Amino acid sequence: MKHEVLMICYSRTGTTLTVARLLAAMAGWQLALIEDVAPRAGWVGDVRCVWDALLKRKPPYHYIGPPPGRFDHVVLMSPIWMGRLASPMRSYLRAGSLRTSGP
Ligand SMILES: Cc1cc2nc3c(=O)[nH]c(=O)nc-3n(C[C@H](O)[C@H](O)[C@H](O)COP(=O)(O)O)c2cc1C
Structure with missing residues (x-):
């Protein structure tokens, strides 16, 4: 039985x-991406990362990939x-999007 x-x-x-690209290619897994809506370049981006982490903020993100609910794992x-x-990964998980199965 094949697990997707x-x-x-x-x-x-x-x-x-x-690392993700290497692992996905080796294992034959599909790869989806979470991307920042607002750029985090340079020292201003560093500061935003620190503040977002310390304050447990949930910044907006873009999800690029198939619905995860269609997969076994x-x-x-x-x-x-x-x-x-x-x-951004915290935002994604808190949004409950892992159960999304369509369209
Ligand atoms: C604001 C900030 C905080 C970080 N805190 C940690 C940390 O607590 N522990 C750790 O191992 N690495 C920490 N890092 C290092 C990153 O996790 C590491 O550079 C990672 O490889 C970056 O991944 P990326 O290139 O995919 O963004 C931190 C990096 C930044 C920018």
């Missing part, structure tokens, strides 16, 4: 995305900010 796996990745500067890839899950 979706990997969902957030990456600010590309490190997590590089979901694998999450995210950086750690200030000892916490990167805020």
Whole structure:
């Protein structure tokens, strides 16, 4: 029996995305992306990351990929900010979007 796996990745500067792409390609998994709505470049972006992490903010995000509810398993890839899950991934999980199955 084949289990369909979706990997969902957030990456600010590309490190997590590089690993996610390798893993997904090796395992034959589909890859979905969470992206920032507002850019986090430079030191201003660094400060936003710190504040979003410390205050457990849920910033807006874009999800690019198929509905995760159609898959048997979901694998999450995210950086750690200030000892916490990167805020855009927190936003995604708090939105309850993992159960989305259509369209
Ligand atoms: C604001 C900020 C806070 C961070 N806090 C941590 C941390 O607490 N622990 C850790 O191991 N790495 C921490 N990092 C490092 C990132 O997790 C690491 O650079 C990661 O590879 C970045 O992934 P990305 O290139 O996919 O965005 C932090 C980075 C930033 C920008």
